[in-house]
Amino acid sequence: MKDLTSWAIISITLTFLIGPFIIIIFAGASAGEALAFPPDGLSLKWYLKVFTIESFRQSFILSMGLAIFGTLAALLLGVPAAYALNRYDLPGAETIRTIVASPIIVPGIIVGLALLRYLVIPTGFTVTLALFLAHTALVLPYAVRVVSSSLNNLRSDMEEAAVLLGCTRLQAFTKVVLPNIQGGVLAAFILGFVTSFNQVPVSLFLSGPGVKTLPIDMLAYMEITYDPSVAALSALLAFMSLAIVFVAERLLGFSRYV
Amino acid sequence: MFSSTREGLALALPAAIFALLLFILPVGILLSEAFQSDDGWTLKGYIDFFSKPLNQKVFLRTLKLGVLVAGTAAIIGYAAAFSITNLSPKARGRVFGLVILPLMISPVARTYAWIVILGRTGIVNDTIVGLGLSDTPIRLLFTETAVFLGLLQLFMPLMIISLLSAMENIPRDVIPAARVLGANWFQVFFKVILPLTKEGLVVGGTLVFTGALTAYITPAILGGSKVLMLETLLYQRVNVANDFVSASVIAMILIVMSFTANLLLKRIATARK
Secondary structure, three states, rough: OHHHHHHHHHHHHHHHHHHHHHHHHHOOOEOOOOOOEEEEEEEHHHHHHHHOOOOHHHHHHHHHHHHHHHHHHHHHHHHHHHHHHHHOOOHHHHHHHHHHHHHHHHHHHHHHHHHHHHHHHOOOOOOOHHHHHHHHHHHHHHHHHHHHHHOOOOOHHHHHHHHOOOOOHHHHHHHHHHHHHHHHHHHHHHHHHHHHHHOOOHHOOOEOOEEEEEHHHHHHHHHHHOHHHHHHHHHHHHHHHHHHHHHHHHHHHHHHEE | OOOOOHHHHHHHHHHHHHHHHHHHHHHHHHHHHHEEEEEEEEEEEHHHHOHHHHHHHHHHHHHHHHHHHHHHHHHHHHHHHHHHHHHHHHHHHHHHHHHHHHHHHOOOHHHHHHHHHHHHOOOHHHHHOOOOOOOOOOOOOOOOOHHHHHHHHHHEEEHHHHHHHOOOOOOHHHHHHHHHOOOOHHHHHHHEEEEEEHHHHHHHHHHHHHHHHHOOOHHHHHHHHOOOOOOHHHHHHHHHHHHHHHHHHHHHHHHHHHHHHHHHHHHHHOOOO
């Protein structure tokens, strides 16, 4: 009886959480012209049409580039910071931690607007560069947090032993620390990638002619057209994210880090 | 622990300086903008903002939806998280995977689904018209209900995750013990489960409330200009009217609301001890 109630509650909750996603998959597979569920017959034409829309292709490439290079840059800044915050007795460590974590606290739309007003306009930076910097800042807190938690699980006497045995500090890091936290670094990369790729508010104001991230482009497209192609594209993107997370989970037990 | 402070700072400072220059500085300037006028400091921007009925309405609506979404997510979240802890470890892992799965899917995709559900020719309206409950489709999109449902669906996983990790720390035999000693389920919940999971509730509540407050996509797609929230209002003020003072005021409101929610929930949690 108790089990039955539990399963009933879980099924209802999961239907609410996952149901809309299943509806999107089928709405995108419609053979008709208008967005509907149940769809007017099944076909893959909208799924195929997505690939022929030029602006989606461009914005997909931009979003991919931002997600990959923004996250790499965030790791380049974040891994040393996480290491220093974990292993050194720093003055003002709490302040540094707060500053680095701040992008998570402030709503993205404000960040985007602030960067547009005080970075792009006065300095003449391109929107693409501003987007890259904004996405890096956005991913930085995740990079520091995830890498920190995997450094916490690594005893520091291993590096001290390596140094005593003749390694330089750098060698101790690359030969002892890095191989031990690579799971955490990879998890941080995936989390950062997904966060950046799906990000909307930060990029809302940071767009220009021909420079739009994919989610922003989708928002613009659905304002003019009411056909199932956005549903199809949404479903495709969801599958992409799920595939990445699934592989990550299989390889390194990703959910431990999230 | 290494002792060379210089080395440590050299490693940590690039990230901090980056966040400071690209983040705290621009956002700080933006926030200060509403306080500036030609003749020194002023609160005029704030007074003007709050004297407009539309702005008051949007502010109260945002607050209301934030509280409603967080409250509903907490109620459903408790039921769901508690049910999940009753499962076998294997089933628990699978269900947990399904709960966090939506978090990996683009919010645009997740919100777009509600158009298919609530639109004029959507599932709900087809059913209503099909059953003869109404001759014409009812307007469900661009209503507060639509925004509420979208936000709830978007942020509920965060509440369930927070509550689950809190519930895992409850010793397994505490609840049967309370039952044996004569507590009814109502008492078990309020005297045992709630006090032991309040930290999870604080974390989940803050995440859901601030998430709902600062969501852009959901109110934009499901609310449109009929159901403005603070984020969509900010976008509109900037895009339509180049009104950066209002933008600065809204930014401050959003940040203050997020912090207050966090402090308030923490206060409530410690007061119940």
